[in-house]
Amino acid sequence: MSLIMTLIEKLAFYLQYPFVRYALVVGLLIAVVSSLLGVTLVLRHFSYIGDGLSHVAFGAMSVAIVLKLSHRMFLILPVTVLCAVILLKSGQGRKVKGDAAVAMMSVGALAFGYLTVNVAGASANVSGDVCSTLFGSTSILTLTAAEVTLCAVLSAAALVLFLLLYNRLFALTFDENFARVCGINTELYNLILAIIIAVIIVLAMNLVGALLVSALIIFPTMAAMRLFESFRAVTVASAVISVICALVGILVSVLAGTPVGSTIVIADALAFGLSMPAARLRGGMS
Amino acid sequence: MEQLRCSNLSVGYGEHAIASGLNFSMHAGDYLCIVGENGAGKSTLMRTLLGLQKPVSGQMAFSPQIQKNEIGYLPQKMHAQRDFPASAGEIVLSGLQGKTGRRPFYRRSEKAEARRIMHRLSIGDLADKSFRKLSGGQQQKVLLARALCASGKILFMDEPVTGLDPEAAREMYAMIGELHRDGMTIVMISHDILSAVKYADHILHIGDAGFFGRKEEYLCSETGKRFLNQREVSCDEPDHDAD
């Protein structure tokens, strides 16, 4: 009991700091949209695209660092969006075609980014920037007010879009050919989806770092798919699981002094691990 | 009323034609079965007609009265859909996407329509069940319901009974027959040639010796006889050749 009281006291202590509060608000928003995105990506077998795009975003960020840009997002977002559009267009929805292209882009961007920052980096704190960008050890806690606003607005916009396009996305994800026969402009929606993917990946990098973005996209969906049968239930469960894990991850890292990104991902992995026995239990009971 | 006309149509991929020189037309209320050897290009033809692929050459045109959202499509079984987490009801409802226009959500009337269609196909009680846990026959009925939601006038089906047990196949044919009697134009690809000649009124045979015409003519034609292995089928007096 006293342990819980101590924890609550400590939490209250931390919550008085704005940077902790912002980290929670932005972190939870990002967790929600990335899990919703994850449902679509996983079911279309595009999970690896998240990884590829986050590496491209890292490469773009390195260039932004070298160029000493004041608002890096203005470079990172367009570059990532462009790559997302290219990747999805060349794949044409067929998973086999695109995976080599994604792998090359992903690895090339990562190497390019790291080389650029090391060779031409103006800031002496190369390892700090790189470390934080790749692993998200403290990036969510060190956002500027402009970044907080941007992240919140973009996440909110993405969430609203998901709600409005929910039925369309379901039709497209389940059977793209059928949707096309119905007269739905699948090209347009794939383009919109590519843009949303890119934006959310860049946002998610702020939470868990470029190397761990995939976890945020894949784990909640996979856990939800083990537990629920309808698309609606899987979507909602995915969002709920992601939010809980992000919340737990941020709070644990703040209290215990662990890197934020990895802690969130471990929480997600645990949720996935627990979903399997939980599913068996449910199956046994029903 | 003519709904579709194809002149000298060649279908295939890129420049390579799999089936060529196709000439046929379709009228409202027809029951057309597309038959032929494996790899003859049946599915390719259907995909081309539906706009999923471009024709290699030739003409193909729907009547201007036919809108895109009046055409239903029951595709071949896809493996990817087997593990998709969705309830039967959600899948059927998605067939209405072509009709919602810009509206993000379904109207109550649309949901009622979907429910009605499911009841008509005797799968009304499966609405909340998981699609991946249904039997093959039930899954096909769900996909048929989806195609019906999407269609108004024409129903395209790619091997609707392949993989079903005889009882389920019989049920499926019965349902399709009922839809046809209610005025739906049916275009069906089938490997089951005996059932095809039993239910259809027109046959389109794709392959080396192509044929298009009424079923009765097909039964008497060289192509038909060879394909049916010279079985004992009633054959009217030899008629003129196909169009």
Next chain:
Amino acid sequence: MKQNEMWIVRTILLLLLCVLVLAGCGTKDSRTQEADSGKKTVQNESASSGSNAEKTSPDASGAKDAANANNVSGTEQGSREDTNARGNGSAREKELLDLTKMSSTTVFAEVYNMMTDPDSYKGRMVKMKGTCYAAKDDASGKTLYACVIKDATACCSQGIEFKLKEGFSYPQDRSTVTVQGMFTTYQQGKMTYACLKNAELK
């Protein structure tokens, strides 16, 4: 088909979202918006101290870490929210920012924030615990002391220079220290540096 419920769930989610975003927005009104790059501080002295340390001590990599870490704010831009509400600015300025009570993740983040937006923290009493690094500044010939902390994975480190009150002796290089002083900035040439002045060892 429970689409009606879905609609209700969606509406609730939308409302929750608006509430979340508004909650985050609430405190932003009191924010000072500073986009001027000129005001950004570069914690540079340990860069020179780093290079000097290489001459004075054999442990070059450790000093390099400190040098790398302290140049954090070189490229960071944007506005920072004022930690204190506008109303009681002066009262809160006196409030102690006790970093010794925080976990390593939050300490690192807060020091990073201080380096990238020093004006928000000017005048605050800061207490921090870390490793003392001493280095000679080539330009002025003086020895500078910084209190350096590492992040959770210990891969990155950064620190703040501190100047003790008159009469106090500085601790040994590489020793663990707890320092409390007033956060402030000063100019040297073209660069602005941050430091804890009137510091005491605790």
